Amino acid sequence: MSRYEPSVIEPKWQQDWDDARVFEARRDPAKPKYYVLEMFPYPSGRIHMGHVRNYTMGDVVARTKAAQGYSVLHPMGWDAFGMPAENAAMERGGHPKDWTYSNIADMRAQMKPLGLSIDWSREFATCDPEYYGQQQSMFIDMMAAGLVYRKAAVVNWDPVDMTVLANEQVIDGRGWRSNALVERRELTQWFFKISDYSAELLSALDGLKDWPEKVRLMQANWIGKSRGIEVPFALTAPTHGLTELVCYSTRPDTLRGATFLAIAADHPLAKALSAADPAVDAFCGECRRLGTSEEAVETAEKLGLDTGLSVRHPIYPDQTVPVWIGNFVLMEYGTGAIYGCPAHDQRDLDFARKYDLDVVNAFTMPGDANKIGDDALVPAKDVTVDYDSHFTGLTLATGYDAIEASIDWMEARGLGTGQIRYRLRDWGISRQRYWGCPIPVVHCAACGVVPERKENLPIELPYDVSFDKPGNPLDRHPTWRDVACPTCGAAARRETDTMDTFVDSSWYYARFTAPHATTPTVAEDADYWMNVDQYIGGIEHAILHLLYSRFFARAMHKTCHLPLKAIEPFNALFTQGMVTHEIYKTTDANGRPVYHLPEDVRKFAINGNVVTVPKSRLADIGVDPDDPEVSQEVLDAITLVSDLQVEVIPSAKMSKSKKNVVDPMNIIAAFGADTARWFVMSDSPPERDVEWTASGAEATFKHLSRVWALCSRIGEMPLDHKGEGDDDLLRAMHRAIAEVTAGIEGFAFNKAIAKLYEFTNAIARASASTVVLKQTLRTLAQLMSPMTPHIAESIWKAQGGAGLCAQAPWPKADPAMLVDDTVTLPIQINGKRRAEISVPKDMPAAQVEKLALQNEDVIRFLAGQPVKKLIVVPGRIINVVV
RNA sequence: GCGGGCGUGGUGAAAUGGUAGACACAAGCGACUUAAAAUCGCUAGGGCAUAGCCCGUGCGGGUUCAAGUCCCGCCGCCCGCACCA
Numbered sequence: 003m004s005r006y007e008p009s010v011i012e013p014k015w016q017q018d019w020d021d022a023r024v025f026e027a028r029r030d031p032a033k034p035k036y037y038v039l040e041m042f043p044y045p046s047g048r049i050h051m052g053h054v055r056n057y058t059m060g061d062v063v064a065r066t067k068a069a070q071g072y073s074v075l076h077p078m079g080w081d082a083f084g085m086p087a088e089n090a091a092m093e094r095g096g097h098p099k100d101w102t103y104s105n106i107a108d109m110r111a112q113m114k115p116l117g118l119s120i121d122w123s124r125e126f127a128t129c130d131p132e133y134y135g136q137q138q139s140m141f142i143d144m145m146a147a148g149l150v151y152r153k154a155a156v157v158n159w160d161p162v163d164m165t166v167l168a169n170e171q172v173i174d175g176r177g178w179r180s181n182a183l184v185e186r187r188e189l190t191q192w193f194f195k196i197s198d199y200s201a202e203l204l205s206a207l208d209g210l211k212d213w214p215e216k217v218r219l220m221q222a223n224w225i226g227k228s229r230g231i232e233v234p235f236a237l238t239a240p241t242h243g244l245t246e247l248v249c250y251s252t253r254p255d256t257l258r259g260a261t262f263l264a265i266a267a268d269h270p271l272a273k274a275l276s277a278a279d280p281a282v283d284a285f286c287g288e289c290r291r292l293g294t295s296e297e298a299v300e301t302a303e304k305l306g307l308d309t310g311l312s313v314r315h316p317i318y319p320d321q322t323v324p325v326w327i328g329n330f331v332l333m334e335y336g337t338g339a340i341y342g343c344p345a346h347d348q349r350d351l352d353f354a355r356k357y358d359l360d361v362v363n364a365f366t367m368p369g370d371a372n373k374i375g376d377d378a379l380v381p382a383k384d385v386t387v388d389y390d391s392h393f394t395g396l397t398l399a400t401g402y403d404a405i406e407a408s409i410d411w412m413e414a415r416g417l418g419t420g421q422i423r424y425r426l427r428d429w430g431i432s433r434q435r436y437w438g439c440p441i442p443v444v445h446c447a448a449c450g451v452v453p454e455r456k457e458n459l460p461i462e463l464p465y466d467v468s469f470d471k472p473g474n475p476l477d478r479h480p481t482w483r484d485v486a487c488p489t490c491g492a493a494a495r496r497e498t499d500t501m502d503t504f505v506d507s508s509w510y511y512a513r514f515t516a517p518h519a520t521t522p523t524v525a526e527d528a529d530y531w532m533n534v535d536q537y538i539g540g541i542e543h544a545i546l547h548l549l550y551s552r553f554f555a556r557a558m559h560k561t562c563h564l565p566l567k568a569i570e571p572f573n574a575l576f577t578q579g580m581v582t583h584e585i586y587k588t589t590d591a592n593g594r595p596v597y598h599l600p601e602d603v604r605k606f607a608i609n610g611n612v613v614t615v616p617k618s619r620l621a622d623i624g625v626d627p628d629d630p631e632v633s634q635e636v637l638d639a640i641t642l643v644s645d646l647q648v649e650v651i652p653s654a655k656m657s658k659s660k661k662n663v664v665d666p667m668n669i670i671a672a673f674g675a676d677t678a679r680w681f682v683m684s685d686s687p688p689e690r691d692v693e694w695t696a697s698g699a700e701a702t703f704k705h706l707s708r709v710w711a712l713c714s715r716i717g718e719m720p721l722d723h724k725g726e727g728d729d730d731l732l733r734a735m736h737r738a739i740a741e742v743t744a745g746i747e748g749f750a751f752n753k754a755i756a757k758l759y760e761f762t763n764a765i766a767r768a769s770a771s772t773v774v775l776k777q778t779l780r781t782l783a784q785l786m787s788p789m790t791p792h793i794a795e796s797i798w799k800a801q802g803g804a805g806l807c808a809q810a811p812w813p814k815a816d817p818a819m820l821v822d823d824t825v826t827l828p829i830q831i832n833g834k835r836r837a838e839i840s841v842p843k844d845m846p847a848a849q850v851e852k853l854a855l856q857n858e859d860v861i862r863f864l865a866g867q868p869v870k871k872l873i874v875v876p877g878r879i880i881n882v883v884v
Numbered sequence: 885g886c887g888g889g890c891g892u893g894g895u896g897a898a899a900u901g902g903u904a905g906a907c908a909c910a911a912g913c914g915a916c917u918u919a920a921a922a923u924c925g926c927u928a929g930g931g932c933a934u935a936g937c938c939c940g941u942g943c944g945g946g947u948u949c950a951a952g953u954c955c956c957g958c959c960g961c962c963c964g965c966a967c968c969a
Contacts, residue, residue, distance in 0.1 A: 756907035
């Protein structure tokens with residue numbers, strides 16, 4: 003072996019793995035299976051360090067499991083539909099399909115040099131007709147199963163781009179691209195009935211033991227279960243065919259204090275009033291124009307309009323309560339009507355004060371804290387209050403008991419009905435976009451909405467479309483749009499909406515088990531490979547993608563595309579942190595920030611401090627930025643010119659605009675894939691952010707070079723060389739096996755790597771026989787191989803390993819070698835460490851006590867004081883209490 | 885407002901209630917070199933009266949023979965959700 007040259011060995015070993023088809027996933031009933039999956043990428047065209055970290059984590063797991071004897075499935079694909087492709091077509095010309103497939107080719111070419119143990123024969127893109135055709139087939143099955151429906155829904159409509167926008171795409175009430183004022187328009191849209199599964203999606207979270215608690219909580223909050231009551235309020239005079247207004251409340255214990263009703267602008271009564279009264283219509287229109295963005299919601303003033311109508315208070319029928327229209331009431335939640343109890347709800351109180359409405363207490367607090375000024379009276383959940391004047395006989399803590407008791411009280415009198423409600427709403431999947439999966443239905447004047455015949459699938463996107471006009475090009479493509487009705491054969495129109503791209507990513511994990519089948523899944527394959535044993539991705543998908551996938555797996559089970567065991571498709575989930583980087587910022591003459599790329603700055607150590615300088619400025623003081631030699635005069639000059647230094651902002655998310663990006667391809671070119679892989683796995687725990695540093699990457703490369711040199715040195719030793727340290731080194735080896743394995747299995751890759759450093763240092767320092775040194779190096783290669791598979795193969799081969807390291811069985815630690823014969827026990831006196839003794843590991847406690855008390859440091863510290871208590875924790879510690 | 889998480893050296897971080905700071909980065913010193921880089925070796929939480937002692941895991945209490953770890957109360961930072969009735 004000579005120099006460590008990753009650019010030579012990495013392609014070679016990748017070729018050898020390919021030739022031996024090492025990573026092809028095979029159904030093998032004789033082996034346990036393991037399915038490891040990383041969230042598949044959007045083909046933007048470039049991979050970034052976040053991808054490297056994500057896929058390396060999965061690869062470490064996949065390679066370890068394979069070595070441990072599992073039949074491993076580790077696939078890769080592309081989440082390929084979506085707006086960026088259309089935007090690129092609109093901005094630069096070209097076609098979304100060409101843009102996407104060319105990006106996929108580029109990214110695949112960037113990923114292959116990483117040496118990931120991926121079964122590339124299973125690769126697919128969601129924009130392959132072979133994939134989305136199966137998705138269309140399932141859509142039709144889901145229609146038949148009653149999981150799909152159409153309804154009119156209010157959406158964000160961009161009148162310039164003529165498309166629906168997601169809430170995130172509306173900025174300050176304007177379309178993010180067109181800058182046009184967004185309208186709230188009612189459109190007929192396709193929905194999945196995810197709300198049918200609200201209760202189950204919530205309760206099943208408890209079974210997801212290997213998911214982060216945080217993600218389960220976020221999903222639970224999103225589903226948003228609430229216990230409350232529906233209360234009908236009788237109108238004093240029936241109007242527009244209505245005799246009552248039904249309100250929903252989660253605080254039925256406050257009903258006594260109801261002093262007004264507020265309904266949403268989209269409530270049927272509000273609509274009826276609008277039609278008759280221009281003032282009401284104007285007010286409702288204003289409510290609808292209010293944006294749905296968070297800022298809009300936070301800053302909007304609570305506005306109301308008195309309808310002049312009134313209802314009877316359910317408990318006190320002789321009292322009437324006015325009905326208002328409120329801009330803060332949502333039609334989408336509850337019944338679209340609320341009763342306001344200003345005494346015990348801050349928002350209601352603000353509204354009541356503004357419009358001079360009554361404030362009536364629903365309960366009395368102990369003491370004299372019952373006067374209400376500008377703050378609503380909201381007692382803590384464990385404060386006992388008196389409801390007696392309201393619900394006869396109740397004196398309870400507010401909170402769960404009060405809510406249940408008041409529901410019982412009202413149900414018994416027929417005043418309301420207890421209800422469990424969920425915040426989760428049905429999933430609107432219609433997008434007025436070209437680059438997505440066409441919804442496979444046809445609109446026929448005679449037959450209505452008709453699903454396509456399965457034999458006509460896939461309904462492929464037409465290629466001959468233009469993006470020179472706003473709107474959906476499918477709408478103006480007559481030969482694609484105009485078809486015969488699948489039922490009656492009459493002239494009909496194809497649905498031109500496409501599906502939300504979250505649909506595509508809701509079942510790709512299942513498709514990987516049989517990626518080229520002519521049905522969505524194949525029973526034997528799904529049965530063997532499902533579930534995903536380890537899923538790895540970003541926390542940003544904690545809610546939508548994971549919730550949709552959990553719903554879709556249930557829908558696929560209902561339509562016979564997945565076995566029952568797969569309704570929770572991801573057994574274990576790991577959410578990894580980001581790769582961050584320092585930002586290098588200076589300011590130009592106009593005070594504007596200027597950012598510098600990492601490769602365009604240089605760091606100098608001056609008096610123990612690190613000073614960062616843009617390379618462009620070094621020439622100003624006569625320094626060649628790439629000359630490694632740095633004289634004292636130069637360092638002095640750098641400190642003298644005060645505005646030479648950049649401001650360093652640490653640990654920032656990599657972003658092109660801040661120029662703090664590191665291209666993985668540059669790292670691979672400079673140091674090799676093993677260095678990139680090792681670095682992103684070292685230092686920080688995987689769930690936390692890791693900061694990429696040039697010095698860290700160089701240090702990793704140096705370490706791998708040292709391992710290489712160590713391997714060369716041992717390779718040149720005479721084979722019959724003997725050493726006295728064999729036993730110590732073998733013990734170190736078994737400890738390393740145990741600790742590295744535990745680190746990998748516990749997703750503590752940083753600790754596994756720390757142990758590998760220790761093991762390498764132990765080998766380098768050992769005076770052992772050549773035979774044992776070579777044996778430990780082979781083990782080192784195996785333990786490194788999940789992180790740095792290429793250098794591991796080279797070491798494995800150089801030290802006489804048989805076959806490929808990637809196919810060698812994972813080493814096992816001998817428990818007998820993990821315990822040392824003698825142990826060093828610290829001795830504490832009153833809890834402070836004062837001395838230590840070495841004793842044989844199995845020495846009886848009584849003898850250890852005796853030895854401890856004979857220790858001269860102990861005697862000195864005790865200074866004759868009597869020992870009150872002596873604690874010996876075998877193999878751990880001794881504590882002397884005086 | 886509701887829910888969750890985190891505070892340990894110059895930095896990233898370790899630590900089944902049992903020797904706080906493993907491992908690494910940055911830094912400093914030394915060796916080699918005409919010199920630099922590279923490489924190798926050493927030092928390194930703070931303080932002091934430096935063979936030693938005292939202090940030290942955001943702050944204040946508590947439990948325990950023993951607390952970074954457990955409990956109570958604060959402070960600070962981060963994340964998620966939110967006109968949700």
